[in-house]
Amino acid sequence: MHALGTHLLIDLKDCNPEVLDNLEEVRDAMVSAAKEAEATIVDVSFHEFNPIGISGMVIIAESHLSIHTWPEYGYAAVDIFTCGEQIKPMEAAAYLIERFKCKNPSVIDMKRGMLSVNGEKLPHKITGSHLQAVSR
C-alpha cells in the first residue's frame, strides 16, 4: 500500500516549561526542525496567548508542522505532516524532543491518503524542480 502523506502525531510531556513559554524559542525550534527534515519553508506564523501558551505553524512545500504549548503543564502537541520521499520528518521529531528537553515523548506515525492498494506508488505533487509556491 502507498499513502500520499506521513503524519507524525507527537505528544511531548515533561518538557522544559520556560522553553514552551518563550515565543522566540518555540518559533526557532520549529523552523529549525523543518530544516532538520530538509523541508522547504513557505510560511511561518506564531502567536502567544494570554496568560500563557503558544500556537504556531510552519507551512512547508511538503505540507506542515504545527505546535500548541501548555507551559503550565510542561506539555506540547506537535504535528508533522509531510509528503514525498525526500523529507525526513522523524529527524524533525527527534530534534524537537531534544530542543524542548522532553523527558516523556510519544510519536504516532499515521499514513494519510491511502489511495493505492495494489502497491503502486502515487506520484506526489511536489518535486524539487517543479516546486513553486504561490502566496496570495
Added chain:
Amino acid sequence: MHALGTHLLIDLKDCNPEVLDNLEEVRDAMVSAAKEAEATIVDVSFHEFNPIGISGMVIIAESHLSIHTWPEYGYAAVDIFTCGEQIKPMEAAAYLIERFKCKNPSVIDMKRGMLSVNGEKLPHKITGSHLQAVSR
C-alpha cells in the same frame, strides 16, 4: 480522563476535484468551517502549488485547522485541532464534507494531552474573556 485537546483527523476521498483545486474556494471553505465551529480566527495562510494542489492553515485561538489537497485524486487531508469546551469541531468537519462534495469521508477523533487520569478537568488556557492573541 480528561484531555487538553481534541484532534479530528479527517480524510476526504471522492471530493469534487475542481473545488479542491480552487484556492479561493478552499480558503473560504476552511475559514467558514472555523466559523461553523465558533472558533476565533487569529491568522489565515493558504498557498497554491505548481502544477496542482493547495495547502492552508487557519490558526484559531483554540488551536488550528489545516488542509492539503490533491485535486488529481479528489482527495483532501484535513485536521481540526481544538481545545476548550465551547468549540464545535465536528460541525466544522460536517460543513467541509458538504462543501467539498465528499462522497467518502472518514473522521478519527483523537484526544491529545491526556494529562489527567483521575477524572478532574484541566483548566485550559483559552477563556472567552481573557482571549488575547499577540501576533509578532
